[in-house]
Amino acid sequence: MLKIRLQRVGRKNDPSFRIVVAEHTTAAKKPGSFLEVLGNYDPRRDTRTINAARVKHWMERGAQVSGTVHNLLITEKIISGEKRNVLPRKTVPTKQEEPNAGEPKEAEVREETLVAKEAA
Numbered sequence: 001m002l003k004i005r006l007q008r009v010g011r012k013n014d015p016s017f018r019i020v021v022a023e024h025t026t027a028a029k030k031p032g033s034f035l036e037v038l039g040n041y042d043p044r045r046d047t048r049t050i051n052a053a054r055v056k057h058w059m060e061r062g063a064q065v066s067g068t069v070h071n072l073l074i075t076e077k078i079i080s081g082e083k084r085n086v087l088p089r090k091t092v093p094t095k096q097e098e099p100n101a102g103e104p105k106e107a108e109v110r111e112e113t114l115v116a117k118e119a120a
Contacts, residue, residue, distance in 0.1 A: 002063035016042040
């Protein structure tokens with residue numbers, strides 16, 4: 001499956017990105033691991049150059065778009081739709097069952113014994 005995604009280039013602490021079409025299983029850092037460069041993005045200077053015709057071409061061919069690139073394409077009005085939340089999701093702790101789920105709790109047992117004593 002092909003993906004349109006970002007590939008980091010640039011120096012340490014000075015990120016800039018290429019927008020590339022690559023196989024989803026290949027590492028983005030490998031040189032030559034992409035099929036085509038579609039543009040670039042520099043978040044520090046907030047500059048973007050995107051070849052809209054080629055992006056649409058690859059999307060018509062079935063290439064999926066990563067979340068961040070999807071949001072960039074919406075900002076540049078190349079595609080329409082809502083932006084995706086690309087922030088990491090917080091894991092919700094799973095609710096663990098009580099070890100004695102089938103047995104009544106102590107408070108319920110006490111109430112039953114009190115009711116039984118009063119009735120007697």
